[in-house]
Amino acid sequence: MRKLPRLFENNRNWATRIQAANPDFFKSLVAQQSPGYLWIGCADSRVPANEIVGLPPGELFVHRNVANLVIHTDMNCLSVLQYAVEFLKIEHVIVCGHYGCGGVIASIEERPHGLVDNWLRHIRDIYQRNQDALGQIKDRKQMLDRLCELNVIEQVINLANTTIVQDAWNRGQPVTVHGWIYDISDGLLRDLNVCLQSLQELQAIQNQA
Numbered sequence: 001m002r003k004l005p006r007l008f009e010n011n012r013n014w015a016t017r018i019q020a021a022n023p024d025f026f027k028s029l030v031a032q033q034s035p036g037y038l039w040i041g042c043a044d045s046r047v048p049a050n051e052i053v054g055l056p057p058g059e060l061f062v063h064r065n066v067a068n069l070v071i072h073t074d075m076n077c078l079s080v081l082q083y084a085v086e087f088l089k090i091e092h093v094i095v096c097g098h099y100g101c102g103g104v105i106a107s108i109e110e111r112p113h114g115l116v117d118n119w120l121r122h123i124r125d126i127y128q129r130n131q132d133a134l135g136q137i138k139d140r141k142q143m144l145d146r147l148c149e150l151n152v153i154e155q156v157i158n159l160a161n162t163t164i165v166q167d168a169w170n171r172g173q174p175v176t177v178h179g180w181i182y183d184i185s186d187g188l189l190r191d192l193n194v195c196l197q198s199l200q201e202l203q204a205i206q207n208q209a
C-alpha cells in the first residue's frame, strides 16, 4: 500500500477537529513557534512526547533518538539544542527516559544487534561504570529500571557540559536541564531530581559521582 490511506484519513479528521475548536489555530502557528520546552526523549512509539505532557503543537520542541542519548559528537542532537537555546530561547530542556527501554536492555545483552550497538555502547559504558551498585540489585527488572534512570542522569550531565548550555550560563541566559523518567505501565512521569541550572550545580553533581 503506497498511500497509507488510514493515516491520511486520520490526519484530515485531526485537522478538522482542531480547526472546529479553534478556527485560528493553524493560522497562528504559521506566524511563529515559541515553545517553552525542549524534550529529548526515546524514539519508542509508546512514549509520545506531546501527548504525555498534554501540550498542543507549538509548545514542545522535540528531539528523539534511540534511548534518549545526548552524545557530544551528535550534530543532530546538538543542532536541535543550539536552535532551541540560542534562537528559540527555550529555558527548560527535559531529558525523558522510560522504564523498559529496549535500547537500554539491548545495551547489556551479549548477543549482537548490528550497527545500533555502536550507539548503545554509551549505555553499556554507564552500566560498566556502575557495575558495583547495579550488581547489588538482584531483581533484573529493577536493575534495568535503575540503569534507565542512570542513563537519564548521564544525559542531563552531558547536556550541561555542552558548549551550548555552558555558553548560555556564561552569558547569564537562564537554562534549566531536567531529568525525568516515564513509566509505560501507568502513564506517569517521575522527576529524577537532577535539575541543573548553573555551572556550580553541575560541578556539585559531578563531584558526587
Ligand code: CO
Pocket (backbone or CB within 6 Å): 042, 043, 044, 066, 067, 068, 098, 100, 101, 102, 103, 104
Ligand atoms: Co526507549
